[in-house]
Amino acid sequence: MGLNQLKEILTRVDGKGYKAYKEIQGTYIENLIQYHLDYIQADPFANPSRIRVAISQRLAGFEPETYYLLHRKVGLEDFLARSVANVLHGKQGKIRIDEPGQEILPRTAVKVDKEFVEVRLTLSLPAAGRTILGKEAAQILCRELPSLIQMAILKVDRTQLNRQLELCDQQQAIRDYLEREGYVAFVQDGAILPRESGRSNRPLRGDNLVPFLSPDSLRVSIPVPHRELPMTGMAVRPGVTLIVGGGYHGKSTLLKAIERGIYNHTRGDGREFVITNETACKVRAEDGRRVEKVNITPFISHLPFGQDTEQFSTEDASGSTSQAANIMEALEMGCQVLLIDEDTSATNFMIRDARMQALVSKGKEPITPFIDQVRHLYEEHKISTILVIGGSGDYFDVADCVVMMEEYQTKDVTQSAKEIANRISNARKTEEGMKFGKLALRTLSAQSFDQLRGPKVKLEAKGMDFIQLGTAKANLRYLEQLVDPSQSRAIVQMIRRVSQLVEIQQVSLREAIEQVFMEIQKEGIDIISPYRGKHPGDLALPRPFEVAAALNRLSSLYVASVT
Ligand code: ADP
Ligand code: MG
Numbered sequence: 001m002g003l004n005q006l007k008e009i010l011t012r013v014d015g016k017g018y019k020a021y022k023e024i025q026g027t028y029i030e031n032l033i034q035y036h037l038d039y040i041q042a043d044p045f046a047n048p049s050r051i052r053v054a055i056s057q058r059l060a061g062f063e064p065e066t067y068y069l070l071h072r073k074v075g076l077e078d079f080l081a082r083s084v085a086n087v088l089h090g091k092q093g094k095i096r097i098d099e100p101g102q103e104i105l106p107r108t109a110v111k112v113d114k115e116f117v118e119v120r121l122t123l124s125l126p127a128a129g130r131t132i133l134g135k136e137a138a139q140i141l142c143r144e145l146p147s148l149i150q151m152a153i154l155k156v157d158r159t160q161l162n163r164q165l166e167l168c169d170q171q172q173a174i175r176d177y178l179e180r181e182g183y184v185a186f187v188q189d190g191a192i193l194p195r196e197s198g199r200s201n202r203p204l205r206g207d208n209l210v211p212f213l214s215p216d217s218l219r220v221s222i223p224v225p226h227r228e229l230p231m232t233g234m235a236v237r238p239g240v241t242l243i244v245g246g247g248y249h250g251k252s253t254l255l256k257a258i259e260r261g262i263y264n265h266t267r268g269d270g271r272e273f274v275i276t277n278e279t280a281c282k283v284r285a286e287d288g289r290r291v292e293k294v295n296i297t298p299f300i301s302h303l304p305f306g307q308d309t310e311q312f313s314t315e316d317a318s319g320s321t322s323q324a325a326n327i328m329e330a331l332e333m334g335c336q337v338l339l340i341d342e343d344t345s346a347t348n349f350m351i352r353d354a355r356m357q358a359l360v361s362k363g364k365e366p367i368t369p370f371i372d373q374v375r376h377l378y379e380e381h382k383i384s385t386i387l388v389i390g391g392s393g394d395y396f397d398v399a400d401c402v403v404m405m406e407e408y409q410t411k412d413v414t415q416s417a418k419e420i421a422n423r424i425s426n427a428r429k430t431e432e433g434m435k436f437g438k439l440a441l442r443t444l445s446a447q448s449f450d451q452l453r454g455p456k457v458k459l460e461a462k463g464m465d466f467i468q469l470g471t472a473k474a475n476l477r478y479l480e481q482l483v484d485p486s487q488s489r490a491i492v493q494m495i496r497r498v499s500q501l502v503e504i505q506q507v508s509l510r511e512a513i514e515q516v517f518m519e520i521q522k523e524g525i526d527i528i529s530p531y532r533g534k535h536p537g538d539l540a541l542p543r544p545f546e547v548a549a550a551l552n553r554l555s556s557l558y559v560a561s562v563t
Pocket of ligand 1: 193194195204208209210245249251
């Protein structure tokens with residue numbers, strides 16, 4: 001059937017009750033373009049209808065050589081999704097695409113392979129009350145939609161597209177360089193780190209903006225493709241790095257940029273060349289969260305009433321126990337870099353000074369502060385830490401590198417910090433923490449997902465911050481490296497997949513998540529959707545760390561054993 005037949009049906013159902021729209025479900029083909037009307041909403045207030053437009057590569061002509069590398073494929077699909085969104089912007093139309101934010105993420109919005117470019121859209125079919133507006137629907141589906149595809153895909157600006165692919169090549173080259181040379185993060189000279197406001201992800205503009213400039217001692221030059229001169233900037237070495245400086249001088253802004261460097265950013269973000277080891281995890285205090293059988297003994301032991309800290313569980317963690325659990329859970333998933341900001345840390349977790357040590361004897365204090373474990377973490381497990389700390393010079397003793405922010409300028413003050421540490425002796429005693437100890441894996445109990453069995457269970461993400469699976473809920477608000485609501489929707493589907501794996505075999509939380517990522521690597525992100533071969537829903541790929549974090553916060557999570 002072609003679009004003419006679609007128009008005929010729509011003319012026929014014009015003026016009927018909304019349910020008659022169901023008749024248009026199906027596939028229509030015109031000029032090497034397939035219009036799949038996969039799901040037609042049952043009433044005007046239901047979730048919008050889902051449509052895929054598959055354009056033959058004979059028409060679209062994106063050469064496989066240009067995108068056979070994964071980072072280029074992601075860059076291409078991302079660019080085409082933005083292109084569709086841009087064409088839709090000016091219009092007050094009813095067609096939507098899952099528009100990318102400033103991060104370039106693998107997402108379901110556009111899928112490119114050898115045969116097709118497939119664009120996944122949603123559409124609220126027009127109605128007056130519950131009466132079908134068939135002519136308007138025909139206008140949208142048979143005219144606006146083909147013209148959208150013309151403009152956004154077939155006439156896409158190939159020069160701009162090429163620039164985006166080159167950007168992705170450069171970002172990948174920096175990632176490869178960091179990996180090869182063993183650096184933890186890179187912040188390019190000239191990068192714009194501050195954001196417009198606390199609620200906006202857009203770069204700050206104006207006269208008071210200070211672009212990033214590396215201290216000479218920390219500067220590296222990285223050769224990148226599509227550019228004659230190498231890229232220069234600050235490379236963070238492995239070990240313990242402190243970011244110090246006065247209040248409001250840009251410490252948190254630098255750390256935040258590094259946090260987000262796990263993702264590639266699109267042109268114009270300002271942080272295109274801020275690149276961080278992909279396993280880097282921001283950890284913070286999160287009092288009130290649930291914890292299920294996490295070994296927090298490296299940081300906390302001897303709790304009142306003999307509460308277990310090797311398999312610590314609580315429905316309501318404190319600041320320090322939540323921060324300890326957040327760290328241990330990140331390590332369980334293979335995190336190699338911890339990112340910590342004093343602004344969002346529990347003070348008693350970070351430090352206990354000499355006077356407090358004198359007053360409260362070690363026997364009465366369950367906490368081994370982070371300062372006494374940070375070196376063990378590096379020496380035993382090669383886990384590096386980047387730490388914003390303006391409030392305690394005690395950390396000079398354990399740092400490999402100290403960077404100071406002064407009026408948004410970066411200085412290497414490692415030498416001075418070490419001198420001061422020698423000159424002003426520290427009466428503080430190093431506490432316990434003789435060793436950090438082994439990292440545990442937790443085996444999931446199938447019970448965790450009992451609520452997912454049976455028909456019609458609710459599986460949904462409410463915005464970015466809440467997910468619900470049956471009766472179980474998780475609050476994702478404090479996952480600072482989750483950036484897109486489509487990632488939260490993907491997390492819901494990935495947990496569903498984890499629940500299936502757990503039913504077949506005993507697996508650890510880490511193995512189960514890794515298994516799901518392996519499936520995605522092989523088959524693409526569509527694989528996690530329950531709608532095979534149809535519009536998969538609006539999904540974007542999170543990291544394994546955020547999937548684990550969501551599971552760890554799920555109200556029904558139950559751990560069978562710890563090894
Ligand atoms: P700190 O953590 O040192 O207290 P922040 O990083 O929170 O400071 O930054 C304080 C303010 O300065 C923020 O409003 C931030 O947007 C702004 N800021 C940070 N870096 C820069 C910069 N390079 N240029 C201009 N303003 C900046
Ligand atoms: Mg701060």
